[in-house]
Amino acid sequence: MDNEISIEKFNQLKAKYHCEMDNLTSKRLEMSSLTNDIATQLEFSLTVIENLSEFYSKADTAGKQQILGSIFTDNLVFSEKKVRTKSSMMWFRSLSILKRLSEGQKKDCPAKKPSSPMR
Numbered sequence: 001m002d003n004e005i006s007i008e009k010f011n012q013l014k015a016k017y018h019c020e021m022d023n024l025t026s027k028r029l030e031m032s033s034l035t036n037d038i039a040t041q042l043e044f045s046l047t048v049i050e051n052l053s054e055f056y057s058k059a060d061t062a063g064k065q066q067i068l069g070s071i072f073t074d075n076l077v078f079s080e081k082k083v084r085t086k087s088s089m090m091w092f093r094s095l096s097i098l099k100r101l102s103e104g105q106k107k108d109c110p111a112k113k114p115s116s117p118m119r
Contacts, residue, residue: 042102046098046099046102049095049098049099050099052067055067
């Protein structure tokens with residue numbers, strides 16, 4: 001009986017690892033669900049981005065303000081019949097990268113400085 005364990009010890013270990021397996025299975029299912037949620041949200045977001053002009057043209061005033069507010073996180077400055085903001089170019093660049101990644105075109109892009117605001 002040198003290499004054998006008692007039936008009691010076997011049952012203890014079996015119960016312990018069975019419980020651990022159940023916990024890990026539960027965590028795996030939870031992670032799978034989160035991954036599916038992220039994929040669904042990403043797909044929805046890309047659909048919105050691809051059809052943003054259509055959503056904007058059909059939106060009421062409040063909807064248009066929400067769309068603009070989500071694009072331009074800084075205040076918009078209206079001056080001389082032009083609109084300016086500092087961070088808008090970075091937002092559009094991020095969208096471009098996100099779209100390219102979602103299409104499987106993972107290419108390294110050299111870092112660019114944001115262009116100056118409209119003049």
